[in-house]
Amino acid sequence: MRRPGFATLVLAATFAATLAVAPSTRAAGTAAAAKAPAAKAPTGKEAGGLSKAERRVVAAIETRELVSAGLLKSAVDINSGSNNLEGVRAVGALFRKEFEALGFTTTWIDGVAWGRAGHLVARHDGPEGAPRVLLIGHLDTVFPKDSPFQKLATIPGGNEAKGPGLLDMKGGDVIMLLALGGLKDAGLLDRVSVTAVLIGDEEDSGRPLEAARRDLKEAARWADVAIGFEDGDGDPHTAVVARRGSGSWVLTVTGHAAHSSQIWSEAVGSGAIYEAARILNGFEAALKAKEDLLTVNPGSIVGGTTVTFDDDEARGTTFGKTNVVAATTTVAGDLRCITLEQRERARGLMREVVAAHLPGTSASIEFDDGYPPLSPSPGNDRMLALYDRASRDLGLGAVVAVNPRNAGAADVSFTEGLVEMALDGIGLRGRNGHTPDETGDLASLTTQAQRAAILLARLPAERSGKH
Numbered sequence: 001m002r003r004p005g006f007a008t009l010v011l012a013a014t015f016a017a018t019l020a021v022a023p024s025t026r027a028a029g030t031a032a033a034a035k036a037p038a039a040k041a042p043t044g045k046e047a048g049g050l051s052k053a054e055r056r057v058v059a060a061i062e063t064r065e066l067v068s069a070g071l072l073k074s075a076v077d078i079n080s081g082s083n084n085l086e087g088v089r090a091v092g093a094l095f096r097k098e099f100e101a102l103g104f105t106t107t108w109i110d111g112v113a114w115g116r117a118g119h120l121v122a123r124h125d126g127p128e129g130a131p132r133v134l135l136i137g138h139l140d141t142v143f144p145k146d147s148p149f150q151k152l153a154t155i156p157g158g159n160e161a162k163g164p165g166l167l168d169m170k171g172g173d174v175i176m177l178l179a180l181g182g183l184k185d186a187g188l189l190d191r192v193s194v195t196a197v198l199i200g201d202e203e204d205s206g207r208p209l210e211a212a213r214r215d216l217k218e219a220a221r222w223a224d225v226a227i228g229f230e231d232g233d234g235d236p237h238t239a240v241v242a243r244r245g246s247g248s249w250v251l252t253v254t255g256h257a258a259h260s261s262q263i264w265s266e267a268v269g270s271g272a273i274y275e276a277a278r279i280l281n282g283f284e285a286a287l288k289a290k291e292d293l294l295t296v297n298p299g300s301i302v303g304g305t306t307v308t309f310d311d312d313e314a315r316g317t318t319f320g321k322t323n324v325v326a327a328t329t330t331v332a333g334d335l336r337c338i339t340l341e342q343r344e345r346a347r348g349l350m351r352e353v354v355a356a357h358l359p360g361t362s363a364s365i366e367f368d369d370g371y372p373p374l375s376p377s378p379g380n381d382r383m384l385a386l387y388d389r390a391s392r393d394l395g396l397g398a399v400v401a402v403n404p405r406n407a408g409a410a411d412v413s414f415t416e417g418l419v420e421m422a423l424d425g426i427g428l429r430g431r432n433g434h435t436p437d438e439t440g441d442l443a444s445l446t447t448q449a450q451r452a453a454i455l456l457a458r459l460p461a462e463r464s465g466k467h
Contacts, residue, residue, distance in 0.1 A: 049393025050454070053186060057453050058394070060185035061178055065446055068178045071098065072445065075170040076152040076163040081144040082204035088117035091139045091170070095198060096120055098177050102184050104196070109215050114206030119199050119215055126193040131459040133194050134223035134419065136216070136411050137173040138202035141165030142434045149436045159443040160430075166440040172229030172427025173198060178449035183456060191460045195219045199411050209370070213414050220418035225383065225459065227452070228412035231433060232425025236444055238402045239387055240425035241380040244293055244336040245343060245373030246409035250311055251279060251298075251354065253363040257305055257327035268325055269360015273303045276329040279363060282353035287346060293338040293404055294346055303329030335367070338404055339375045371409035372416050374424070383421035386462060390454035396447055426452055 050058065075094055080087040089108075096106045099122035111118035120139065143149055143164040152163030163170075176196065183189040197216050206212045220226060232240050255272035262268040270278075283296050302309055304320025309330040320326055335350075337343040347367055354365045374380075381401075388399040402425060412424040426448060430440035 049389075049395075053188060054393075054454055054457055056186035057182045057188060057457060058450050061182035061446060061449050061453060063185070064178055064181050068174055068181075068445060068449075069442070071177070072166070072171060072174045072442075073152045073163075075174065076166050077150070079143065079145050079147070079150055080140050080165065081142065081147065082116065082140040082201050084145040085111075085117040087145065088139050088200045092117070092120040092198065092200065095139070095173060095177070096122070099196065102177070102180055102189070104194075111200055111206060111212070114201070114208060114212040116201035116204075116206035116212065119197060121215060121219070122194075122196040122198075124189065124192075124194045126190055130191060130193045131463045132222055132224045133192050133456065133459065134219050134226040134415065135176050135194060135196040136199070136226060136228040136415075136424075137176055137196070138169055138199040138411065139173070140200055140203050141168070141170075142203045149438075154442075155439070159441055160439055161442055162437065162439050164438060167231045167234075167428055167430040167438050168433040169202075169230050169427050171430070171440050171445065172231060175427055175445060175449045175452060176229045178445065179453035179456065182449065182453045186457075188457050192456060195222065202411055213411070216411060216414050217418065220415040223415070223419050224421070224463070226412055226415040226419045226422040227383075227426065227455075228410060228422075228424030229427040229452075230410050230412070230425050231427045231430060233402050233406050234429055234431050235402075236429045236441075236447065237391075237397055237399050238425065239384055239399050239423055240374075240404075240407045240410075240412075241384050241401045241423060242338060242376040242404040243374040243407045243410055243413050243424065244295075244338050244404050245340070245371050245413060247335050247337075247343065247370035248311075248368045249333055249335060249350070249365055250309075251276065251329075251331040251333075251363060251365045253279070253303075253329040253331075253361060255325060255327055255329075255361045258325045260323040260325055263325050264359075266359070270358040271325040271327075272329040272361060273326040275358045275361035275363055276301065276303060276331055278358055279354055280331065282356070283350055286349045286353055291342055291345070293336075294342055295336045296333065296346065296350070297336075298331050298333040300333075301329065301331045334370075336409075338373050340372065343373070371411075372413045374410075374413040374416050374422060376404075377422075379419075379421040380423065383423040386458060387423055387426070387451065387455050390458065391451050394447075394450055394454060396451065399451075 078090050080091045099106050104122040104124045106122045109119040149164045154161045197219050253272045253276045256268045258268040302316040302318040303326050304318040307318045309316035354363050391399045428440045429444040
């Protein structure tokens, strides 16, 4: 009998939720539920590279499909924009119950110190010497409480749905839980020690950032391996082993206000706007195409007789007249780099450019570290190789690395230098994240969970050298 589309599975899950069926009593025999042939979960000969225990994991994940689809809809239907603290806490409470049902000990870290809702931390202890694995997700989305985009809706005729945060990254959070559930049902979860950190302010981080990511970094110091469940570039045959860091800068330029007839005179000089233009042109000349994966982007500029600029709100005002030399200019932008050393080299060159003032002007630049890079490393490459092998053995094909230029900043980067291996971008597949057309491939919920679960199941052998 032909299996229904995964969208049908979500509708069935919604119906089950309406009937208030308890998770412990929901039908387990849902292996007949839903995926398009191109993304179906492998069974039998298709998964020929799997051990008997790993086949149990694959089957267990299929059994949990219906419940997981319902959980995904419940999570997406809760607005959890970064500044909707109540909504973020509600999503945290929803996932907290799921972790506890798997035997995890959970803690809610209050975010009052950094002006956000907080984070969910869940821990499961394996035996002494077991691999220590950090799993990373986030609870918040870019969609504010008053956004018109509020609910998950399936797209007729296929396996896709639209929903706020479906792709980035509530789908990834559910994949994490589905993978862990499959391992538990197959009796393999107790072979690893796991700490899951679900961040409450990934999309709009609280300040100070050091406080907002303290618990994540502490978990990374404990861990051997870090795995992030962000959505990556939307291709199920890619994963992320390197991410560029993203920091900001603000350039402040001053000049002598005077009648425009006196510009370039010895007494007045060039004015603030000319100086800002010189500096920006200098940044491009000094940095463009000089180092791989380094970019500097001026995102906003205000200049004139008087200006105001709010860096937090990314907005400003200006007053100026065509017959008055500009007295001040403010420019804000970002700097993206693949290593911390590259970032410091770029900052040094930018400071040199700023210091070479035009007559009658002065300028200063301030940098904010923002998100660090996840630099390429042999350990990360090894993690990708393990994930690729798991995918191939599942019959799902090869997985290759995403070009770091196509991978934005993410919380996995805070594990840089703290873990032996890191991998990210193994969450839900889809497109148009951060837009009202955010679309997820619901069939990938199961296949991505299977990839992740087999990877986790093989870590003990990798740690002991039996691979």
